[in-house]
Amino acid sequence: MINKQNKYFFLISIIMVYINEFYYCFKKKLNPLYSEKELDNIFFLLMTHILKCDKVTVLFLLKKKKKISFIIYKELMKKLWELKNNRPIQYVIEHAYFFGMKFIVNEKVFIPRPETEELVHWILQENYNEDPYKDNHVQIFDIGTGSGCVAITLKKRKPKIGHIYAIDYSNEIISIAKKNKILHNVIIYLMKLDVLNDLISYCPKTKNNSISIVVSNPPYIRLSEKKILHPNIIQYEPYRALFVPNHDPLVFYKKISFWIKKRFNGIVYIYFEINQFIYLDVLNFLRNIGFFNIEIKKDYQGIFRMIRAIYYGKK
Known part of the structure; x- marks a missing residue:
């Protein structure tokens, strides 16, 4: 019945x-x-x-x-x-796409953007070794990994890369990156480090002839720019992944760059996603502290969005 x-x-x-x-x-x-x-x-x-x-x-x-x-x-x-x-569709369906791959996301991590895909594409285009089979001599550090999309994509596209380290500041964020690491069946090393407080003390293993790549899409939106953002970004995406104080908008670029200068040997390629309104400030900062071969690129919207520089470490 x-x-x-x-x-x-x-x-x-x-x-x-x-x-x-x-x-x-x-x-x-x-x-x-x-x-x-x-x-x-x-x-x-x-x-x-x-x-x-x-x-x-x-x-x-x-x-x-x-x-x-x-x-x-x-x-x-x-x-x-x-x-x-105003909840973003990616949080509603609990995933986003990056380089055609599916990534688990929630409100703890920043939603992957097409601009960041362009930054990763730039890295993949570069030839760091005359012999492509020596990729295992290259190591990558993804600072502020979030969902892990950058580190995982680089490992999927360049499986011979020796070591890829994905770094972020909380266990909750690292757990999301871990789920995506398992989802895509790649070996990357997840590390909990706060860029502003802990990164400078971390000493990576590098040699005089080593090649390292540091990539970061750090917080770079000044608090005064909140008014130009879509409400779904302000209401739902993680505050710490977005905003920097008006008086020191380069704070994350400074921390990462000085960490490279203090802790790295060999050659370091650094790739940053940047704020279109202060791109010259980032460029001049890197030049003034000793980075070379600085190049800046526009994104698909014609906006200055990414920068690459090279640092020649201690011999």
Whole structure:
């Protein structure tokens, strides 16, 4: 005999809703918050996540005006409410894509961005050895690893790299990077170190003929720039991964650069993501403290977003 609760679940499981109805509701609720292109991207990210399918399937369902179960509809409406409250889609579905790979994310880590993909692409383009089979002589330090997307991508694309160290300041962040490390089945070394307080005391193993790469997308948004950010960034993404004080916006660049000068032997290539409004300050700082071959690049939006410099360590 079917009890009332089972009967309820049976009934809602057979109730169907047109997928197009949700699509129109989705657009109407979020239209004030996002552009048309952003809305489409968010919609397909949500639908492919909930329906466990690809974008082509979702397009087919829309074109044929197919129905979805009421249970799925309820789940979609719940996610829509989160989006309406400015929660980023990546946190809503608990993953983001970087270099075409899926990474677990939550509010403890910064959401990977296309600009950072460009920074990683720059690193991958460089030839650090005349013999590409000597990649095992290169070691990489990813400072402020967050989800681990930079370190993991570099290891996936350059599996012969000897050692990759992914560094961040809290166990909660490191645990997310560890999950992604396991997800992508790579060997990287996760380390808990606070850049502002602990990094200077960490002494990596380097030799006079060694090659090291230091890459970082550190906090670089001045507090005075908060007003130009989208509300979902301010409300949900980790404060410590975003903002620096107005009076010392280069604080993280300074800490990392002086650590390199004090602790490294051999050649060090340093790659930073930078604030478009103070890129000349970063460039001049690196030049003044003894970095060479400094190059600055624009991102896909035509904004000065990344810088590379070389430091020749103690002989």
